[in-house]
Amino acid sequence: MNVLALNCGSSSLKFGLYQVGDQSVECLCEEDWETSGADAQISGAHDLLQKVEEKIRPLSGGAAVDAVGHRLVHGGPALGRHCRIERADLPRLTAAVPFAPLHLPAALAIVGAAMEQFSSQPHVACFDTTFHWSLPALAQTLPLPETLRSQGIRRYGFHGLSCESIVHQLGADLPRDLIVAHLGNGASVTAVQHGKSIDTSMGMTPAGGMPMSSRSGDIDPGVLVYLMREMSYDADRLESLINHESGLKGISGLSGDLRALHRAADASPSARLALDCFAAAVAKQIAAMITSLGGLDAIAFTGGIGQHDAAMRAAIIRRLAWLGIFIDDTRNVSALSDVQRGDSRCRILVMESREDEQIARIAGSMTGA
Structure with a gap:
């Protein structure tokens, strides 16, 4: 069909x-x-x-x-x-x-x-939330009163169709403990065990987790209260700040596009800072997901940045060297699927996110294919 x-x-x-x-x-x-x-x-x-x-x-x-x-x-x-x-x-x-x-x-x-x-x-x-519907209570629960949590305020997780497509592509080669780093304008890191999501960086909305192109990611909630009380920010102004003015764009003052930040990095300390903040944030999330998994067999980089930005992949993996995770610089630049060094404790995969193909696969299976 x-x-x-x-x-x-x-x-x-x-x-x-x-x-x-x-x-x-x-x-x-x-x-x-x-x-x-x-x-x-x-x-x-x-x-x-x-x-x-x-x-x-x-x-x-x-x-x-x-x-x-x-x-x-x-x-x-x-x-x-x-x-x-x-x-x-x-x-x-x-x-x-x-x-x-x-x-x-x-x-x-x-x-x-x-x-x-x-x-x-x-x-x-x-x-996009379906893949994360299996999150255990430990991962989905936000530290709020039950009266609020009962209204649907919880961690949902996103980029689920991308994660599903990665799991499908790996097929019989799917490792037990996998981390999917979907890095694009929106970015998230997900811990996948036996093909199921058990933890993820994004929260109730796609604005949560790591700093992204123009989204703040997780931020001290007191900052938002301060902006409301002292600077008269209302909900619309906060939403614009969190989603359109923050993240790499906010840090650099230039752009949220990593390509532009790479070009500007030598001459612009703020562009270099934005790149370093992003690499550090992704590495922190990967380390956190290893804790959730209790081990690690592979990291899959996907999304526009994850698949195409070799310099950012290398910057992230360098911060994980203490865990025995190493990248092969030559293979990484060539974007070959397995870009880990021979002595790395886990595989490092570079994969295409096939969200649209996954949509077709799901729709076909539910309507007669």
């Missing part, structure tokens, strides 16, 4: 048509479109989906769409598993918007438009 995978960001739409069989997934065509922002994406969702259908028809040789899979970053406390969805389910999906207000409105607009454009096909919601 042919599955259309829709992967909506706050200002982008990735889509691909995949032929899904019992044991295989083949990409027929794929595109990655930048849009002019979330508001424009919401208001123009129907036009976007019409253009998607027009685009895939000739690229796929006229292949029909049999099912549609949607990436949704958060399902909230009520929707923890990938599931088939109908138009009647849109209110349940919308109820999760407060948990991911930057991501979900645009994504749900695309879901609604897709349900009209492909009205006779089944639709499947694929949640």
Whole structure:
């Protein structure tokens, strides 16, 4: 069957048509479109989906769409598993918007438009939180009163579809104790044991964990109280600060793009500091996840930075030398899959995140493939 995978960001739409069989997934065509922002994406969702259908028809040789899979970053406390969805389910999906207000409105607009454009096909919601639904209580519990935790305030974890794709790619070669470092504009580190998530760096929202491109990651909550009390920050101003003005962009004062920071690092101490802060934060999270796992067989680097930034991989691994983890500089620059040195205590893998392929695989398995 042919599955259309829709992967909506706050200002982008990735889509691909995949032929899904019992044991295989083949990409027929794929595109990655930048849009002019979330508001424009919401208001123009129907036009976007019409253009998607027009685009895939000739690229796929006229292949029909049999099912549609949607990436949704958060399902909230009520929707923890990938599931088939109908138009009647849109209110349940919308109820999760407060948990991911930057991501979900645009994504749900695309879901609604897709349900009209492909009205006779089944639709499947694929949640980034699903892979982490198995987190043990120790990992998912935030240190807050039960009255708040009962309202769904907990650690959810994200980049789950990326983690699922890594686990699938490793197949029979999947190690017992694996750390997935998904490093991109958003970044997280996940401890995977026997193919299941047992701990992860992100929290209730994708803003938690390590400093990212423009997101602060975890921060002393007293700082937020101080900004509210002493500088009159309201919720909207705090949200903008945490998600758009902080992280590497905030530290460097230049950019949240690691490529720009690498270019500026020799002349700019703040750019060098931002790079060092990111490398140190990732290394700390990897060390923490080793504690959660009780051992380590492999680290898989993925995401735009994890897969393509050899200098950052090396900077992270150098901070783990005390654990007996070493990188082979030549193999690392070549981005070969196994880039560890011969005397390293664990494998170091460089892998592609295949989120869209995973969406197609999930949707196909839930609708008949």
